[in-house]
Amino acid sequence: MYPATVLVVATVWFDWLSIPFMLIGVLVGMGFFFLQYLISRGRWIGGGDIRLGLFMGVILGWPLILLALFLAYIGGALFVLPFLLLGKKQMATKVPFGAYLSIATVVTMFWGKGLVEWYIGLLM
Secondary structure (H helix, E strand, O other), rough: OOEEEEEEEHHHOOOOOOHHHHHHHHHHHHHHHHHHHHHHHHOOHHHHHHHHHHHHHHHHHHHHHHHHHHHHHHHHHHHHHHHHHOOOOOOOOOOOOHHHHHHHOOOOOOHHHHHHHHHEEEEE
């Protein structure tokens, strides 16, 4: 809990992210996983994913939290898909999702804005 508190204080102190964008990011990141937790009664997502979603929201804020969530799900799918196709894993196999969330957060921290600009450039 203390590292997250230090990160929130540092984010506000150094003005890395505005407070409204940080709060929206937290609500989206944590809320997204909390909703999945409620719907599945804890079968799809664990409490660690909810806390990681909160942490991601503090670091990335709105709207980069959306990119990180998208990248995490795509990365997880691309990693697991070959195992499913080869019969090494089943659809019911549990896969730890925290690693994909962490990697997506780091990628978004460093290259998120550039990725969004590149993607929007493709649409124009």
